Amino acid sequence: MTTPQPSAAAAPRPAPPRARRSRRSWTGWGFLGPFVAVFALVFLAPIAYSVYLSLFRDQLIGGTTFVGLDNYAQALRDDRFWAALGRVSLFLAVQVPVMLGIALLVALALDSGRLYGRDFFRISIFLPYAVPAVVATLMWGFMYGTRFGLVGDINGAFGVSLPDPLSPDLVLASIGNIVTWEFVGYNMLIFYSALRVIPHSLYEAAQIDGAGQIRVITAIKLPAIRGALVIATIFSIIGSFQLFNEPSILQPLAPNAITTDYTPNFYTYSLSFNGQQHNYSATVAIVMGLITMVIAYVVQLRGMRKGV
Amino acid sequence: MTSPVVTVSDRGAAKAAGTPGSPPPRLRTPRRRHSADKPRRSVWLTLLTSLVLLYSLVPLIWLAVSATKTQEGLSRSFGLWFDGDFALWENIGQTFTYDDGVFTRWLLNTLLYVGLGAGGATFLAVLGGYALAKFDFPGRRAVFAVVIGAVAVPGTALAVPTFLMFSKMGLTNTPWAVIVPSLISPFGLYLMWVFASEAIPTELMEAARIDGAGEVRTFFRVALPLLAPGIVTVLLFTMVATWNNYFLPLVMLKDPDWYPLTLGLNSWNAQAATAGGEAVFNLVVTGSLVTILPLIAAFLLLQRYWRSGLAAGSVKE
Numbered sequence: 001m002t003t004p005q006p007s008a009a010a011a012p013r014p015a016p017p018r019a020r021r022s023r024r025s026w027t028g029w030g031f032l033g034p035f036v037a038v039f040a041l042v043f044l045a046p047i048a049y050s051v052y053l054s055l056f057r058d059q060l061i062g063g064t065t066f067v068g069l070d071n072y073a074q075a076l077r078d079d080r081f082w083a084a085l086g087r088v089s090l091f092l093a094v095q096v097p098v099m100l101g102i103a104l105l106v107a108l109a110l111d112s113g114r115l116y117g118r119d120f121f122r123i124s125i126f127l128p129y130a131v132p133a134v135v136a137t138l139m140w141g142f143m144y145g146t147r148f149g150l151v152g153d154i155n156g157a158f159g160v161s162l163p164d165p166l167s168p169d170l171v172l173a174s175i176g177n178i179v180t181w182e183f184v185g186y187n188m189l190i191f192y193s194a195l196r197v198i199p200h201s202l203y204e205a206a207q208i209d210g211a212g213q214i215r216v217i218t219a220i221k222l223p224a225i226r227g228a229l230v231i232a233t234i235f236s237i238i239g240s241f242q243l244f245n246e247p248s249i250l251q252p253l254a255p256n257a258i259t260t261d262y263t264p265n266f267y268t269y270s271l272s273f274n275g276q277q278h279n280y281s282a283t284v285a286i287v288m289g290l291i292t293m294v295i296a297y298v299v300q301l302r303g304m305r306k307g308v
Numbered sequence: 309m310t311s312p313v314v315t316v317s318d319r320g321a322a323k324a325a326g327t328p329g330s331p332p333p334r335l336r337t338p339r340r341r342h343s344a345d346k347p348r349r350s351v352w353l354t355l356l357t358s359l360v361l362l363y364s365l366v367p368l369i370w371l372a373v374s375a376t377k378t379q380e381g382l383s384r385s386f387g388l389w390f391d392g393d394f395a396l397w398e399n400i401g402q403t404f405t406y407d408d409g410v411f412t413r414w415l416l417n418t419l420l421y422v423g424l425g426a427g428g429a430t431f432l433a434v435l436g437g438y439a440l441a442k443f444d445f446p447g448r449r450a451v452f453a454v455v456i457g458a459v460a461v462p463g464t465a466l467a468v469p470t471f472l473m474f475s476k477m478g479l480t481n482t483p484w485a486v487i488v489p490s491l492i493s494p495f496g497l498y499l500m501w502v503f504a505s506e507a508i509p510t511e512l513m514e515a516a517r518i519d520g521a522g523e524v525r526t527f528f529r530v531a532l533p534l535l536a537p538g539i540v541t542v543l544l545f546t547m548v549a550t551w552n553n554y555f556l557p558l559v560m561l562k563d564p565d566w567y568p569l570t571l572g573l574n575s576w577n578a579q580a581a582t583a584g585g586e587a588v589f590n591l592v593v594t595g596s597l598v599t600i601l602p603l604i605a606a607f608l609l610l611q612r613y614w615r616s617g618l619a620a621g622s623v624k625e
Contacts, residue, residue: 027443027445028439028443028444028448029445031436031438031443031527032440034435034436035432035497038432038488038491039455039458039492041488042466042470042489042491042492043466046466046469049473050466050469053472102360105360106357112347112353113349114347114349114350115353116351121361123608124361124365125364126607127364127365127604127607128364130548130600130604130606131368132551132552132554132569132570132599132600133552133570134554134570135371135573135596135599138577138593138596139367139371140367142374142589150370153386157386181363181367184363185364244555245554245555249574249577252577252578269559272468281468282469282472285469293457
């Protein structure tokens, strides 16, 4: 360890603060500068560039022309875009509460100290987070198989015919299951870490007041981790709106159920790389980014105000 | 999986002498701590939580079991049990040699992207988080607002414009197109900022300065050791992000020679659907297992370090 010598710690408190602050003021940039430089290149420049792109249209004849906000008007009237947005909204409304609910219950169970083998639970439930979305989707895709997969095994073993998880009716729920599997443990860990730092004197005080487990949870634990709950919700909303990997990897298995405009992101990707409509694709991405930010912001405001 | 090893590691001072199945005897005289700190263990709560545990582990068990099967074995045997012929070693051998050992190439690519991308992202986040936590400088609040706002920008929405920009710059289809965007982790910066504000006493930095240490020296000799748990945490999370990245390389890379593992595995899987393509599902499964093992190992080995870093990160919002 490189701790400073005791003499240093004991040195008299020196120098007027004002002199030091002025010296500090630019050194901070020395440390932050590299981050900001790369950030400008990979975040700010692409955003600016896509705004620029969204104002033009690439005609087959006549090349690229300035069209103002025409692309945005087109996006607002685009049924395929709205259908995709509706799909991820439905996904969001069902999958996120289920996932965060399970994660919260497990985190509370771990934190209660009433589980046998707590550490084993914590680590094992977290493990799927380390699995790439590609591998998770391939794996679940195999298992969903009604002919060779686990679903098929169960059908064969019990002589039943479970519905096909990859049919158009069920595929959204099947994707929801994959995403839930991937991120339950991650969210559980966020909640659990937040629960661990609650001062224990609060529990003792509650106990003296005669509060039961449930009361401790609703009156102390949940309010104390509200910040973590809001952050997890916002990340989940952003994740749902960005949904791309799982549907795109499952698509070959369920070509009739998953179209290339299945989610807004999938649509953006298809527009750009299959349709060569870069300008319109940039527009859709911007609209989607704005919607995401607005919703994330509203959730943050509401989440921080509610409760207590 | 066999029965979990019960590691009774309680935060209290006394050792709990509980055996699974029977509630721990409450023999010792309760010291200062009350039962809020040492509650009775509950069998039914453990069973209930085991449902989530099963949900998390069964697919991984399926993967491990399936990696031992041949292509025919995959379809003829029950998913969660072994097939007659145990083909794990053949599968691993084939995975690394199939198609002139392209899997090895993908593995090396992934290591390159993770090394430079996650390593660089962590380095930038540590420097930046340290600056935000410990220095007062013009524009500090503005930078923070912009970077935190950027967390809400869908990374996938950025990929297409970044691709167009990079293709103008001639960077697409090179490793740089994957590495450079990986260098920024707003979440890592945020985590480091929270961690640094708590872990580094300002007095210590001042003491080092009085001793004549420059800013760089203060950072490396005083701050960096104190930041270690936070650094491990950020490194693990950026590692997962780059190791698991799929969308960015999908957009940026055309040449399979530069693919990371994720993209390569998916191309093996898709190969069966193309006309004349050979189905290599056993290699997809075994390759998947090989792909996830390093990350799982990293999380298990480093868990005591990253956990303390994460706890600090979740204190504030």
